[in-house]
Amino acid sequence: MTGSPTEDGPDQRPAGVLAETGRTLRARRRELGRLAGWSTAEALPALLSGYLVARAVDQGFLANRFGTGLAWLGALALAVLVGAAATGGVYRALGAVVEPFRDELADRVVRGALRAATTSGTGPGSAAVARLTQQVEVVRDSFGGLLMVVRGFLFAAVSALLGLVALAPLVAALVAAPLLAGLAVFVAGLPAMVVHQRRYVRTGEALGEAAGTALAGHRDVLACGAQDRVVAGVATRIAAQADAERTVARMTALRSLSIGLGGWTPLAVLVLAAPWLVARGVTAGAVLGALVYVSTGLQPALRALVQGVGGGGLRYVVTLERILRTSPPDARVPRPAPADAGPRAASASHPALRVRRLTFRYGPRARPVLTDFSLTLAPGEHLAVVGPSGAGKSTLAALVSGLVRPESGAVEISGTPVGAVTAGRLAGLRVLVPQEAYVFSGTLAANLRYLRPDADDAALMAALEALGGRTLADRLGGLSATVVPTALSAGERQMIAAVRAWLAPAPLAILDEATCHLDPATETVVERAFAHRAGTLIVIAHRITSALRADRVLVLDGGPPVLGDHREVLARSATYRELVGYWDGAPASPPAGSPARTGPA
Structure with a gap:
């Protein structure tokens, strides 16, 4: 990304990062409570080390009671063992906080990339992939590191200060x-550190983009004789990036000053003040215990805090800023509404689907895929959409389901405009099963319940039976079996996705070549099950047999769409006659006196 003026706008400021971090921590109070509990146990050596060393010296070794001194040191060893045992619990509790945050960010980035791709019609870009694979992992690692160093400093500092008191x-x-x-000193310098780190990241990305563009167009550069101009442009980016890197490096001096002032100065003060302290009644063991507290507790904790926040913390702020800016809150993946929250059947007062004067094209100068297209489906109706590849069948499915916005026109499901509702509400109106079925790692039951969380095992088994998926469930080992997506065939993934959609409460089901990897017999079972499902069905047909099972057929072939039942469309559409003819084994001839096709539906 280049450094555009918008990059320094209000949404770039750490306030958004702080709000998002606070929201994440508030949502995981229980996990943070467990983390605090384990941290308390882990901090036991930091709390007791100086005190026990002081007692071992004053009451043991200086008093010539070596057994007593060793007993105090033995108690310290026991505290160290308790702290070491608690470390495992700390990391488990940390994972319970960090991993869900990473998953939420990945959901947000995916949703934002899909929304940008479908609204622009350009497809997902490499920047979205980079944010998903690199920036989300940077945030995850730096967020976990921040929690560890801040937690470690708080517990170590409080424990050491209590021991000193x-x-x-x-x-x-x-x-x-x-x-x-x-x-x-460190806190005062943090805002400047964030600014310089942001500039460093931005100049690095600008350099990468400039160099990549120059390399990709090197033939045109040579042909135009623009080598000097292009080299000068890239050199400017290199100089800016180098200057930003030097500035970031200079900020390490501020971190060193903080560590020296807060970590080393207390040691020097204690050593220099030792005679004065002893003269005022402080024992030699207490002075030694204080040195232990500072050298083994406070100083390492402060160094970890300054280096962690000054390094990973800055990366966390800058990277999360970019994710939040490019993937706004409404881009999070919506969770399916409970089964009783969405409509189960189309309202009797509204058509199940109404498409009015729809026009759509991929790009302002592209040929329209659909022009002034209208369609109305009654509740419970079954429509098959057929036509050659590239004619707009999947585009129509995306428009109807609300994944793509039309250039003009409107789509209503059960009287509700798809462009005027939230993603969660839209998920309760329609369910779309694409050609490439999505199956996630988890149990078979979890995959099937994704769109209907309240479905019991009996409902899941009935759905599998209705769609012909019982054999697959038995082969996997039942509802509790773990599903490994890479171990399934494309047809098996389609079967799981079809059962999941069949269980969904949405009144409109859209199958976009969702059975193309199933054999014809299984496809027939699946489509008939959906046809008997309460609600309305649209099938983007992979085989012409799907059209014979439908109430009406819509033919899209690049010309005016043709809509009617099988006999009507057969008489009016040469494309449909050809498809049916090739399915029968020979091209069908048009009925005598019938037109090839008529006006738009």
Whole structure:
């Protein structure tokens, strides 16, 4: 991406990142509670180390009671073992917070890419793929790292300060003052760090785009004699990226200052003030315990915090900003509405589907796929759409289902305009089964219940029986069997997707060549099951036999559409007669006196 003016707009600011992060953390309070519990146990050595060392010195070794000293050190070893055992629980709890966040971002990026592709008609671009495969993983890793370093610092710092207060409040005050000063310096520099990190990322992307464009068009560059101009343009991008990288490198000095002030200064203060502290009643063991608290607890925790937030934290902010900007909140994948929330049948007062004066083309100068097209389906009607490849059958399915917006015209399902409802509401009006069926890793029951979460096992088995999928379920091992998408054939994936759609409460079902990988006999079973399903059915036909099972047939062949029952369309459409003829084994001749086709439906 190049650095356009919009990139520094309000949606680029960290406020959006903070709001999204806060929303994520609030949604996972229970998981955060478990993380805090395990962190408390893990922080036990940080809490007790200095105190136990002080007791071992004062009450044991300095008093010539070596057994007592060793006993105190043994207690410290036990605390270390408890903390080590808790570390496993910390990482498990961390995964419960981070992984769902990663999944939500992936859903959002996919939805945003699909929406951009279908509204523009250009198909998904490489930028969306990069955001999915690279930027989402960057956010996931940096989010997990941030949680770890912030959590680690909070628990280590609080534990060490409590231990210092228990040893000697005066010592705690001497340590806390430079620690807070170091933190203040770091926090004050964070906004500037974010700005420079954002510039570094943006200039790097601009350089990559400029270099890629120059390499892709090198023949044209040579033909036009524009080598010097192109090289100068790329060189400018290189210089900008190098300057941004040097600025980011200089910011490491601020991090070093924070670590030195907050981590090393307390050690120096304790060493220099040791005689003064002992003169005021602080024991030698307490001074040594304070040094242990600072060197093994506070200083490593502060270093991890500054380096983690100053490195991964900046990447987290900048990368998540870009994902939020390019994939707005309404681009998240909507979860299916509960079965009782969506309409189960078309309203008697409205047609099941009404398409009015629809026009659509892929690009402003492209030939229209549909022009001034209208269609009305009654509740419970079964329509088959046939025609050669590229005639607009799948485009019509995408327009009807609301995945693509028309250039002009309107689509209504049960009286509801598809362009005026949310994605969740639209999912309750229609269900679309595409040619490439989507099956996810999980149990067979989870795959089948995706659009109807309240369906019990009996309903799932009845659906499998109705659509001819019982054999597949038995082969997989039943409803509780784990589905591995890559281990299924294309036809098996289509069967699972068809059963899932058959169970959906939506009153309009659209099968877009959804049975093309099934054998003809199984396809017949599936389509008949959908025809007997409550609601309306549109079949984008893969085989001409689908048209013979439909109430009406719509022929799309690049000319005026033809609509009617089988006999009417056979008499009016030369394309349909040809399709039926080749299916029978020889081209059919038109009935005497019948026109090839008539006006639009």
